[in-house]
Amino acid sequence: MDPRLLREQKTVDIMIELYCRDHHEISDGLCEDCEALKDYTHLRLQKCPYQEKKTTCAKCPTHCYQKTMREKIREVMRHAGPRMLKQYPGLAILHLLDGFRKPAPLKKNRNT
Ligand SMILES: [Zn+2]
Incomplete structure (x- = not known):
């Protein structure tokens, strides 16, 4: 797995832990x-079609989360976001920077 995706996975893990606690x-x-x-977020990251070119999930043009999971993760982010900045400023800032990336357009499977 790409190191940036691994870091993103770690960031999400910490946020879920903060929220659950x-x-x-x-x-x-x-x-x-x-x-x-x-587990679901890990699976989504592994299957992400953008991989190392991805932006953060919140800004991604492809919404791959199913509705219930998306609502859950949004609640987690809302709660853990501000806490991340205080407790893990490094990870939080890197994640913020990732959000400025533009995802590469996906190859389309049609002949135009
Ligand atoms: Zn919990």
Whole structure:
């Protein structure tokens, strides 16, 4: 996997952990729901058609998350975003910079 995608995965992991710790009564690790959400984000990243050319998921033109997962992850981001800046400023800033990338247009499978 591309190092940038690995970093993005790590960033998302931390955000889900921050969210779960503040919302769900779990002393260690993630609750079942958040664990499933985390697995889902990993799967989406692995299957992302843009790979190392991708922008951040929030700015991506391709919305690959199913509706319920998208709502969950948005809630996680809303909660964890400001906390990331304080606790992991490095990761947060890199993620912000990733958002300025323009994803490469995907090759179209049709003859025009
Ligand atoms: Zn949780």
